[in-house]
Amino acid sequence: MLRTLTRKVMAMGLGIATALGGSLLATGASSPAHAAVPDTIPMTITNNSGRGEPVYLYNLGTELSTGRQGWADAGGTFHPWPAGGNPPTPAPDASIPGPAAGQTRTIRVPKLSGRIYFSYGQKMVFRLTTGGLVQPAVQNPTDPNRNILFNWSEYTLNQDGLWLNSTQVDMFSAPYTVGVQRADGGTATAGRLRPGGYTGVLNALRAQPGGWANLIQTRPDGTVLRALSPLYGVETGALPATILDDYINRVWQKYSGSTLTVTPFGDRPDIKYSGRVSGGVLHFTNSSGAVVTSFHKPDASSVFGCHRLLDAPNDQVRGPISRTLCAGFHRTTLLTNPNQPDSGAAGFYREPVTDHYSRIIHAHMADGKAYGFAFDDVGHHESLVHDGNPRQASVTLDPLN
Template structure:
């Protein structure tokens, strides 16, 4: 159902196993994980509009799509249509500014949406739920201020993240109370960080300011991810060509060494470009996979020419390449992944969207692209026996 959700949470939940089911991933739970966990939502936005919350996702046991109400009870979506039909109103009234409310989240792989002032519009096709797609000018949610968090709750625990893979919008942080009573959180911006991201995009030459979407009343709604920027023409398709070409040229005469598993330092793959293809060999010299020279779409989406299947070879290599392209580390370090954040985004041709977001995060962590978890730079909390989860909505400043 959710391409980016599956890729990020599968990686987060499955550090020890590269599979995408999310059913058997993660360390064994220290205690039985209950059927649902409380999620405390705190509205620190300072905004006076009504707040609407949605808990939408897929049951891990059956693969059935639906939504959960405030009590954590699952409701399956009815059959959709072609053209899409209106979905049932799954909204939960959220807390007013300065207040908190608690809902329960069931064993789901899904999203917690929240919107200010207006309810979101969801529709159903014969294939399931249609998610908001505000890169489309005709999307009915285009002029609504909203955002979402992503989570998986299963028998191995809770994985909860903040995400900017699709867009940067209304700020929030996430947290979890562990079995020992301690609390960890991530996703909070620095003071002034929300405006700081937009200011950085406005100040970046090359069309990056075109990612920003503003409502007719002057409200800044969001910045689209560079993937959608390229797809919609807001960013030129050539925006990364110079860097990509330099990488391909460098590894025509030198070797890129990829060590994709931190816990398996002996597993290495060696990349060299020949005939326009970067072929990777294993320690025995056998070719295990190869990549055509990617374009900006493939890099920003970590897909197409940089497809990352949930296998033990191509997927891990592709994840590493994708992170290196976003962070512009492939030219300065032939040993990847490069996990030292001080060296990220230093080339003039880089993912300036991800650069701006990471620079404004209080702990430096974000999910600014699908494989931002390479080297553990993602905004994710996890616990095998969670007592409570937190979603805190922060000021737009």
């Protein structure tokens, strides 16, 4: 199944408002109620990478009208995946020839929640299990895509419009910018690095003590392919599993004697939850004093992955609280601000041990916005474009410099 940002930012209806603190409800409300989103819209892929290798495109996802997983061809026709197997069986070749360097190619995207993959030099390898598509997992050294330079964007196109984002939740790799053209002809873009930002990120990771340089993966010929997220850094041993223990312990100690207040919805400031640690467990109560959810002390994997001990179901209580906690841990603002979320980026990543991966990526983005971790949209720091009546989408493959 699709993972990372598709699981939350690209949720439908109420889930979108929950994830983004109500911001998309406001955005969607401004779209004309009568404007029907067509079954497909054009997406222009521009190759400004400066690389001479062929580019291959893939549009993979879930068909919203049926819930089927599959792929879309260049004309926007959806094709469901055939049955997979155990062990996994090869998926049909869903590749679309991409534009050469300096060229543009326009495809059509249907109403899916999915990913636009692009690879340089060779086609990607996809397989099918009995449960659906196997996504690339390059933290595994035996993954068939390990030595391919590739990346992906995530999107949902539905009756309420288009949501399209760039992402570094799993890895930082070949850079790109996403965009949407609105009905009035105006455009919005997100995900563009500053000039020199690609090498800037990699050099900053190399210079950061504590194992952060170990996140960078290269091909046998020395070509840099990507930097893994800190979650995969912990899982592979590139980062120590105890890297956040001191900070987490200090957070638990602080809120054993004081209250952490979480106001998870940007458009509903009256909804607040109060957190206190008792018996080693962080309990949150509502305005009536009733315990609504509790969290055991997380480890680095739970924090970096926003999962396990910080699981965030798509509900109206635990999920929003967990998203806020996860953002506070990544940005290391929980000791400096007992009122979360902390939306002021000036105070983020100030601890000596923090999510340096996300810190460095944000510092090298043209507008400071990125998806450095799963809930980077808390406080609206995400690299996302949305329009309720889109005319055209775009993905620009940017230079690796």
